[in-house]
Amino acid sequence: MDKFETFREQYPEFVYKDFSVEESEKKIKVQYHFFITGLSEFHPEWVFPKEERQNISAENPVVQNLLFSIGLVELISYWKITCSPRVIVKAGKLSQEQVCWWKKQYYNGLGEFFYKNGVETDLESFMTIVSEGKAYLKAEGPRQLEGSLIPIGGGKDSIVTLELLKGEREKNRCYIINPRGATIKSAETAGYDKNQIVSVSRTLDHNMLELNKQGFLNGHTPFSALVAFSSVLSAYMTGRKYVVLSNESSANESTVAGTDVNHQYSKSFQFEQDFHNYEAKYIGSGVYYFSLLRPWSEFQIAEYFSRLKAYHSIFRSCNAGSKQDIWCGSCSKCLFVFLILSPFLTEEELCSIFGRNLLEDENMLPILDQLIGVEAEKPFECVGSREEINVALSMTVGRQLKEGRKLPLLLAHYIETGLYGHYKDRLNPYEGYYNEENLVPNRFGTLLKQALNEEELR
Numbered sequence: 001m002d003k004f005e006t007f008r009e010q011y012p013e014f015v016y017k018d019f020s021v022e023e024s025e026k027k028i029k030v031q032y033h034f035f036i037t038g039l040s041e042f043h044p045e046w047v048f049p050k051e052e053r054q055n056i057s058a059e060n061p062v063v064q065n066l067l068f069s070i071g072l073v074e075l076i077s078y079w080k081i082t083c084s085p086r087v088i089v090k091a092g093k094l095s096q097e098q099v100c101w102w103k104k105q106y107y108n109g110l111g112e113f114f115y116k117n118g119v120e121t122d123l124e125s126f127m128t129i130v131s132e133g134k135a136y137l138k139a140e141g142p143r144q145l146e147g148s149l150i151p152i153g154g155g156k157d158s159i160v161t162l163e164l165l166k167g168e169r170e171k172n173r174c175y176i177i178n179p180r181g182a183t184i185k186s187a188e189t190a191g192y193d194k195n196q197i198v199s200v201s202r203t204l205d206h207n208m209l210e211l212n213k214q215g216f217l218n219g220h221t222p223f224s225a226l227v228a229f230s231s232v233l234s235a236y237m238t239g240r241k242y243v244v245l246s247n248e249s250s251a252n253e254s255t256v257a258g259t260d261v262n263h264q265y266s267k268s269f270q271f272e273q274d275f276h277n278y279e280a281k282y283i284g285s286g287v288y289y290f291s292l293l294r295p296w297s298e299f300q301i302a303e304y305f306s307r308l309k310a311y312h313s314i315f316r317s318c319n320a321g322s323k324q325d326i327w328c329g330s331c332s333k334c335l336f337v338f339l340i341l342s343p344f345l346t347e348e349e350l351c352s353i354f355g356r357n358l359l360e361d362e363n364m365l366p367i368l369d370q371l372i373g374v375e376a377e378k379p380f381e382c383v384g385s386r387e388e389i390n391v392a393l394s395m396t397v398g399r400q401l402k403e404g405r406k407l408p409l410l411l412a413h414y415i416e417t418g419l420y421g422h423y424k425d426r427l428n429p430y431e432g433y434y435n436e437e438n439l440v441p442n443r444f445g446t447l448l449k450q451a452l453n454e455e456e457l458r
């Protein structure tokens with residue numbers, strides 16, 4: 001029997017017992033209480049700062065409802081240790097419709113986890129959820145909210161959002177979970193001062209880290225779902241009307257061709273829509289959650305970002321190097337960012353960002369094949385679509401050939417794959433591209449369209 005089956009049999013029950021709150025004038029600290037019966041208990045923590053003028057306490061029904069919901073997202077990191085078939089939510093009552101909603105998010109958000117752990121399961125049988133306790137109620141009336149809360153990841157995408165919304169800076173706040181160099185510097189470079197940055201702390205329970213070391217099940221979890229629920233709570237507590245995400249249309253593409261396995265599931269439009277509807281139906285905070293960059297592709301984001309020179313020395317998209325605030329220089333995210341920026345920046349500019357020319361690194365060849373679609377499996381990272389990467393590469397190759405330069409190793413390889421021949425004479429599909437499948441309110445859409453027009457006039 002494999003680990004999945006063995007652990008499920010040995011540990012059939014996971015419990016979300018409750019959560020406890022400590023509140024002071026300045027913050028709300030919440031501790032979740034989970035356990036896997038017969039194995040371990042877990043008490044992860046979050047601390048949310050309060051904004052004085054808003055006078056929102058932890059007793060507020062919307063705050064309570066969101067704290068409960070954050071626990072429902074948080075639990076998946078602990079559940080995945082044994083994938084116990086039965087989940088008992090004692091912390092609050094869920095309707096059948098809510099249970100279906102949560103199961104759908106867990107199942108899709110764990111697509112990569114199941115795939116990489118060789119788990120064969122289905123939406124129906126991977127988990128049953130029973131719930132008890134009080135039902136958390138939807139807000140009764142609307143609250144006066146204004147401005148936007150902008151979650152920042154430290155990479156190029158949220159920087160583009162910061163720049164697109166710079167005219168409204170006075171009313172906005174930045175939102176950062178566990179701040180680090182690049183996230184803080186992004187907000188500061190965009191002109192936000194300390195009291196406009198909402199810093200939230202999240203602490204994992206060390207029992208999970210210990211069980212990971214012992215060989216229990218581990219893998220990818222839908223981090224962006226945590227960003228969704230926790231940012232709406234912060235927006236509500238700080239009186240902001242919008243949560244403005246920076247997830248692009250390319251996040252909808254599956255990672256493994258021909259399947260639904262998507263590393264970026266909780267950044268996809270499907271999740272955005274589901275979350276938006278759930279929030280409106282069951283929480284009703286009045287906060288409007290949407291992704292500003294959904295109509296754009298990564299290609300367009302890269303083009304826009306290439307002109308934002310003030311950020312080029314401080315942004316860090318690399319997940320592997322995020323703790324040290326560096327570009328690790330050897331992962332798929334580093335190569336992807338190098339490639340997608342390559343039509344718009346000089347080789348010198350790219351080398352100064354990444355410390356060296358990644359196109360000369362032969363270790364990157366297998367990653368390149370994954371990115372351009374020679375392999376069916378894209379890297380399990382937040383990278384653009386296969387088409388975007390091919391369009392960017394063919395532009396870069398074309399430019400270098402025109403300049404009569406000797407092609408670096410990866411570009412020479414690209415020509416050998418035959419893909420350059422396929423893409424070089426095609427029209428750029430991202431010229432004026434605007435994906436209409438989005439939740440962008442009209443006035444924000446106008447900003448995006450203006451930015452596109454300005455790009456085209458250049």
Ligand SMILES: CC(=O)N[C@H]1[C@@H](OP(=O)(O)OP(=O)(O)OC[C@H]2O[C@@H](n3ccc(=O)[nH]c3=O)[C@H](O)[C@@H]2O)O[C@H](CO)[C@@H](O)[C@@H]1O[C@H](C)C(=O)N[C@@H](C)C(=O)N[C@@H](CCC(=O)O)C(=O)O
Nearest residue numbers: 077177178212219221222223224263264265266319322382
């Ligand atoms: C893995 C993860 O989500 N990390 C984010 C987390 O970092 P943290 O320091 O708290 O944990 P790690 O040192 O990365 O992991 C330690 C172990 O714990 C497990 N684990 C961690 C987080 C979690 O939610 N569940 C877990 O089970 C993990 O398996 C390890 O064994 O919080 C940071 C912010 O405070 C994030 O910046 C960390 O994100 C990483 C940079 C990262 O690589 N995240 C990937 C999940 C990722 O691909 N992120 C995508 C979003 C994709 C999605 O939402 O589906 C992205 O960055 O765009």
Ligand SMILES: Nc1ncnc2c1ncn2[C@@H]1O[C@H](COP(=O)(O)OP(=O)(O)OP(=O)(O)O)[C@@H](O)[C@H]1O
Nearest residue numbers: 151152153154155156157158175176177246317382
């Ligand atoms: N630690 C965090 N705190 C708050 N929001 C975050 C955090 N990490 C990610 N996000 C949000 O999730 C989005 C997706 O993360 P992602 O890493 O793809 O984007 P990015 O860092 O803005 O750009 P890039 O794609 O170049 O890395 C971010 O744009 C941001 O809105």
